[in-house]
Amino acid sequence: MKTNFYIIFLFLCSFLQAQNETVDSLNLKLTKTKSSFEKAKLNLLLAKAYERIDLVKGKTYTYNALQYKYNDSLLAEINNQLGRFHFFTAQLDSATYYFENTIKLLRELNDKKRIAIVNISLGAIQLRQGDYNRTITTLTESARFFEQTDDALNAAKCYSNIASAFAELELFPKAIEYSEKALEIFERLNQTQFRLITLPNLATQYYKNGDTLKAIDYNAKAELIATSIGDKRSLSIIYNNLGDLYLEKDIEKAKQYLEKTLDLKNELNLKSGIEVAQSNLGYIYLKRKDYKTAISYFNAAEQNVKGKQLVVVYNNLRDAYKGLSQMNKALIYSEKSNRLNDSILNSDSQKNFIEVQTKYETEKKEKEILQLKTENLEANYKRKQNRNLLLASLFALILTILFIYFLQKNAKRKRIIMEQNLTIQEQDFNQLLKSQELEGIDAILDAQELERSKMAADLHDNLGSKVATLKLYLESYDDKEDFFGFYNKLKKLMNDTYNEIRSISKNKNFGAQISKGLIPSTKAIAKQITDSKKIDIKVINIDVSKRIENTLEIQIFRIIQELLTNIIKHSMATEAIVQFSEQDEILTIMVEDNGIGFNIKDPKTGIGLINIEQRIEKIEGDFVIDTSKGNGTTVILNIPL
Numbered sequence: 001m002k003t004n005f006y007i008i009f010l011f012l013c014s015f016l017q018a019q020n021e022t023v024d025s026l027n028l029k030l031t032k033t034k035s036s037f038e039k040a041k042l043n044l045l046l047a048k049a050y051e052r053i054d055l056v057k058g059k060t061y062t063y064n065a066l067q068y069k070y071n072d073s074l075l076a077e078i079n080n081q082l083g084r085f086h087f088f089t090a091q092l093d094s095a096t097y098y099f100e101n102t103i104k105l106l107r108e109l110n111d112k113k114r115i116a117i118v119n120i121s122l123g124a125i126q127l128r129q130g131d132y133n134r135t136i137t138t139l140t141e142s143a144r145f146f147e148q149t150d151d152a153l154n155a156a157k158c159y160s161n162i163a164s165a166f167a168e169l170e171l172f173p174k175a176i177e178y179s180e181k182a183l184e185i186f187e188r189l190n191q192t193q194f195r196l197i198t199l200p201n202l203a204t205q206y207y208k209n210g211d212t213l214k215a216i217d218y219n220a221k222a223e224l225i226a227t228s229i230g231d232k233r234s235l236s237i238i239y240n241n242l243g244d245l246y247l248e249k250d251i252e253k254a255k256q257y258l259e260k261t262l263d264l265k266n267e268l269n270l271k272s273g274i275e276v277a278q279s280n281l282g283y284i285y286l287k288r289k290d291y292k293t294a295i296s297y298f299n300a301a302e303q304n305v306k307g308k309q310l311v312v313v314y315n316n317l318r319d320a321y322k323g324l325s326q327m328n329k330a331l332i333y334s335e336k337s338n339r340l341n342d343s344i345l346n347s348d349s350q351k352n353f354i355e356v357q358t359k360y361e362t363e364k365k366e367k368e369i370l371q372l373k374t375e376n377l378e379a380n381y382k383r384k385q386n387r388n389l390l391l392a393s394l395f396a397l398i399l400t401i402l403f404i405y406f407l408q409k410n411a412k413r414k415r416i417i418m419e420q421n422l423t424i425q426e427q428d429f430n431q432l433l434k435s436q437e438l439e440g441i442d443a444i445l446d447a448q449e450l451e452r453s454k455m456a457a458d459l460h461d462n463l464g465s466k467v468a469t470l471k472l473y474l475e476s477y478d479d480k481e482d483f484f485g486f487y488n489k490l491k492k493l494m495n496d497t498y499n500e501i502r503s504i505s506k507n508k509n510f511g512a513q514i515s516k517g518l519i520p521s522t523k524a525i526a527k528q529i530t531d532s533k534k535i536d537i538k539v540i541n542i543d544v545s546k547r548i549e550n551t552l553e554i555q556i557f558r559i560i561q562e563l564l565t566n567i568i569k570h571s572m573a574t575e576a577i578v579q580f581s582e583q584d585e586i587l588t589i590m591v592e593d594n595g596i597g598f599n600i601k602d603p604k605t606g607i608g609l610i611n612i613e614q615r616i617e618k619i620e621g622d623f624v625i626d627t628s629k630g631n632g633t634t635v636i637l638n639i640p641l
Contacts, residue, residue: 023046030043030046036068040065040074041065041074043064043065044077047059047062047065047085051084051085051088052231054269055085055089055268059085063082065081072105079098079102080121082098083121086098087272089269089271089272090271095121099121099125100122113149116145116146117142120142122138123135123139123142123161127165128306129306129307130168130306130308130344132169136162140162142158143155143158146158152185152189153189156186156194159179159185160179160201163182163201164201167201167204169308170208172208172209179198179201179202182198183198183202192229193229195222196231199219199222199225200234200238202214203216203218203241203245204241204244207245212245215245219238223242232267233264236265237261239257239260239261240257240273240276243261243280244280247284251284251288254280254284258277258281261277262278265277274304275302275303275305276301276305279297279309279312282316282320286316291320291323292324295320298316299317302314310340314333315333315337318337321333465525465562465564465568466496468565468568468569469529470490472529472568473490473532517548518548519544521557522557523539525560525561526538526564526578529568534574535573536576537564537576538575539578539579539580540577540578540579542582543582544580544582548587552619555618556587558611559615559616560591562612564576564578564591567633571595573593573595576594577592585640586640587638587639588638589636590634590635590636592632593633596629596632597628597629597630597633598627600627600628619639619640621640622637622638623635623638
C-alpha cells in the first residue's frame, strides 16, 4: 500500500509591510541600526527571507528577534514565524506551542482576524497529526469568520485544508469539491503561490477518486508553475505526488521521482513530507521483494507519520516481515494497524465529523434564506417608496398648476416686478464684468510669476548642477595629472554648460535631454562627476526594464540632478550610489552617500530640497530622508508609474 501526501496551508498573520529588499541590504541595515525594536523587525524580515532558502538560518534570525519583548503585535508575529519553522521541520508539538502563544498575544490585542489566520496553522498541525475531527472543527470556525467578513482569500485557505481532511478520510468527492472552490478563488485573485499548493492536492484527490488523466494534468500544471518561479519546496512535493501516481504503472519512473523528492528535501533541510517519500520508496522495494531495504525506509517513515498514513506504514511493515517469514513481528504490526484504523474511523468519530459539517452547511443555508428574506423586504420597501413618490409627484403637479393660475391672475403686478429685476440684473452684470476684468489681470500676473519661478527652478536644477561639477573639476586638478586630458574634460563640460544656457534661452525643454532614457542619462551624469576623481558615483539598476513616459522621466531626472548637486556641494562624500528598482507599478530610487550628513530638523532649508519636494508632489510621489550628522544621507523616492 502507498502513502499519499497533501500540501497543507500554513499562513502568517501580517504585521510588517512587505519588503522588496535583498538579504544583503537587510543585513547592512541590521549592522547600522542601534534601535532594539528596529533590530527585531530586521531579524524577522531576514527570517522570512530565509524561509524558502535555509530553514536553519531562518530559525536563528527568528530567535534573535524573540529577544525583543516590548511590543505585543511584533512579538505575536515572531512567535508565529517560529511556529512555521518548527512545522516545516516536523516539530509539531513545538509548532503548536508557538502558535498558541501567538493566539494569546492576539487575544490581548483583540485582533480577531489574525487569530482566525493563525487557527489555519493550528488546523494544519491537527491535520498532520491525524486528528481530523479537531481539524474540521478548527478550520470550519475560521472559514465561517472569513465568509462573514468577505475575506475570500483566507476562506479559500480554509477550504483547501478542509479538503485535505476529507481526503484523509477517503471522502474524495467532497475533498475535490472543496479544493475546486479554493482553486477558483486563488485563480480569480491571481494568487500563484496558493495555486501551486492546491493543484498537487487536487491531482492526488482525483487520482484517489479514479481519474488518472486529471491527476497527471493538475500535477503538470503545478510543476510548470513551480519550475517557473524556482520553488524547490513545492517541486519536492509535486515529484512525490508524481512518484506516488506512477507506483502502479511505471515503478522505475516512480523511483526516479521519489529520489528527486528526497534530494530536494535534504537540500532544503525539509523534514515535513520526507516520511511520505520514504514510505513510498519502501513500497517500491517491498514490490521488488527487497524486504530489508523496504523495512529500513518504513522504519524511517514511521517516526513522523500520523493518522491514515501511519496505518499504511504499519500494513507495509506487516507485509515486509511476512516476506521475511518473521510472523511474530508481522502480527504485531497487523494489530497496531487495526487498532489505529478503528480509532480513526469509528462510528462516533464519523458521526461527530458529519455533525460539524452538517452544522456548517445548515448555517450557510440559513444565512442564504435570511439574505433572501432581507432582499424581499427591501423590494417591498422600494415598491412602497415608489408609490409614495408617485403620489407626492401628483400632489406637487397640482400645486404647480394652482401656482401658475395665480401667476397669470397677477400678471400686471409681476410685470412691474420683472422690470425692476431686469434693472437690478443689468447692474449686477456690469459689476460682474468689472470683477472678471480684475481677475483676468490677476491671472496674467500669476502666470508671469509662475513662469519666473519655473525659470529659476530650471536654472537651479540644470545649470546649477553643471556649474557645481565644473567647480568640482577645477578644485580637483592635480599638478601630476595629464594636463591635456584634464583640459579636454574641462572643455567638454564647459561646452555642455554653454549648450544648456542656449537651450534655456530658447525655452526648449528646460533641463537635460534624456532621449536615451532615465537610467542611461543618470549613468552619463554620474560618469561625468566621477571623472573629477573627487567623488565616485555608482548607478545600479535592479529590475527596471521598461521605458518610462518622457515627461515623467524629465521630472525624475531633475530630482536626481538636484540630489547629486547637493552631494557635491554640501556632503563632503567620497562615494555615492543611485539605485533603481520597481515593484507593483512603483518606481523606487535610493540615493545614498557616505558624507557628513545634516540635521534634518534644522529649519534652514535650501532651494534644492524645496524643489525636490515640489517636484515629488507634482508627480504624486513621496520621499524619505534618513540622515544625521556624521552618518551620511539616504534619500528614498517612491514614484507611481
